[in-house]
Amino acid sequence: xxxxxxxxxxxxxxxxxxxxxxxxxxxxxxxxxxxxxxxxxxxxxxxxxxxxxxxxxxxxxxxxxxxxxxxxxxxxxxxxxxxxxxxxxxxxxxxxxxxxxxxxxxxxxxxxxxxxxxxxxxxxxxxxxxxxxxxx
Numbered sequence: 184x185x186x187x188x189x190x191x192x193x194x195x196x197x198x199x200x201x202x203x204x205x206x207x208x209x210x211x212x213x214x215x216x217x218x219x220x221x222x223x224x225x226x227x228x229x230x231x232x233x234x235x236x237x238x239x240x241x242x243x244x245x246x247x248x249x250x251x252x253x254x255x256x257x258x259x260x261x262x263x264x265x266x267x268x269x270x271x272x273x274x275x276x277x278x279x280x281x282x283x284x285x286x287x288x289x290x291x292x293x294x295x296x297x298x299x300x301x302x303x304x305x306x307x308x309x310x311x312x313x314x315x316x317x318x319x
Contacts, residue, residue: 186231193225200227217244248272253290 192202192210194217202210212224224240254267268290 188228188230191227191229193227195223214244214246217246219244219247 188206190202190204190206190208191200192204193200204210206228221241221243224242226238226240228236228238230236248271250269250271252267252269254265255261
């Protein structure tokens with residue numbers, strides 16, 4: 184009789200495990216072979232007495248270029264013409280950092296414009312009051 188537990192690793196709804204190991208183990212999951220989208224890692228463990236335990240871990244694979252969009256949100260109700268800003272960028276080969284195309288541009292938020300306008304208005308008011316005080 185074995186005195187170690189074993190672990191079987193399954194991907195999504197596969198009937199055949201992609202790995203069978205004795206515990207403890209260290210495994211690297213290479214997602215390059217998986218399609219982009221939702222997946223489930225199922226781990227089945229068996230103790231030395233043959234009793235099974237199951238754990239399912241859902242995760243999302245995104246090996247392809249990341250896509251960002253500004254101008255529409257998921258499940259948003261819209262009408263008319265929508266100006267959209269779309270960007271797609273890749274991580275590259277992960278051995279060197281790519282500056283160009285690695286960041287997603289965003290428009291300046293309206294709350295930031297409001298703060299700038301209030302600050303400029305306050306600065307003008309302060310300058311007028313200071314000049315008026317100096318002339319007296």
